[in-house]
Amino acid sequence: QVQLQESGPGLVKPSETLSLTCSVSGDSITRGVYYWSWIRQSAGTGLEWIGRIYTTGATSYNPSLKSRATVSADTSNNQVSLELASVTAADTAIYYCARENGGHYWDLWGRGTQVTVSS
Amino acid sequence: IQVTQSPSSLSASVGDRVTITCRASQSIVTSLNWYQQKTGKAPKLLIYGASNLQSGVPSRFSGSGSGTEFALTIDSLQPDDFATYYCQQPFTRTFGQGTKVEI
Numbered sequence: 373q374v375q376l377q378e379s380g381p382g383l384v385k386p387s388e389t390l391s392l393t394c395s396v397s398g399d400s401i402t403r404g405v406y407y408w409s410w411i412r413q414s415a416g417t418g419l420e421w422i423g424r425i426y427t428t429g430a431t432s433y434n435p436s437l438k439s440r441a442t443v444s445a446d447t448s449n450n451q452v453s454l455e456l457a458s459v460t461a462a463d464t465a466i467y468y469c470a471r472e473n474g475g476h477y478w479d480l481w482g483r484g485t486q487v488t489v490s491s
Numbered sequence: 492i493q494v495t496q497s498p499s500s501l502s503a504s505v506g507d508r509v510t511i512t513c514r515a516s517q518s519i520v521t522s523l524n525w526y527q528q529k530t531g532k533a534p535k536l537l538i539y540g541a542s543n544l545q546s547g548v549p550s551r552f553s554g555s556g557s558g559t560e561f562a563l564t565i566d567s568l569q570p571d572d573f574a575t576y577y578c579q580q581p582f583t584r585t586f587g588q589g590t591k592v593e594i
Contacts, residue, residue, distance in 0.1 A: 418586060419534070419579075421584035421586075470533075473539075477539040477540075477579070477581060478524075478534075479539075479545065481535070482533065483533055
């Protein structure tokens with residue numbers, strides 16, 4: 373079955389760049405049916421969509437992140453990545469990758485990874 | 492487009508019928524999704540397109556509504572259903588603030 377697994381540092385210093393990877397198994401991220409999204413959850417802001425990438429490489433982002441986010445794909449390793457620049461304590465959250473079906477809903481989620489921003 | 496859920500929490504017993512509502516700030520036709528989240532776990536899709544049951548989800552869950560008013564109903568609440576529920580609209584990909592269903 374298809375599985376998503378997030379990985380990356382659990383601690384990032386303020387003003388640095390947060391980098392996470394989502395490894396997809398059981399399906400190819402190049403199959404032209406799904407988008408691949410990053411979503412985060414914190415006690416302060418709840419669930420918040422960050423951005424997504426399609427098989428063509430086209431991306432879209434939540435405007436509230438003010439261009440700090442970059443989502444990319446490594447098709448040779450079947451991975452999707454997230455970079456979030458200039459982080460602050462407000463970026464402390466659990467980060468999930470999720471499969472978006474037809475651009476309408478997320479039908480498969482990774483387990484999530486906790487990221488804390490602190491010096 | 493914002494979505495607002497109510498109530499923010501509720502207490503119920505096994506066997507109860509529970510209804511959670513979600514209101515959109517403007518018409519989203521039938522484009523509303525519902526998720527269940529248990530403590531320490533990722534959200535799980537229950538209902539998409541307002542009323543379509545995701546594969547593998549028990550039939551005691553149902554969704555209804557259109558325009559700006561939507562509802563998630565759980566018939567005969569089971570012990571496994573105590574969790575937090577979120578609505579989500581796909582146009583700007585925003586979530587409601589959640590409804591915690593407690594014993």
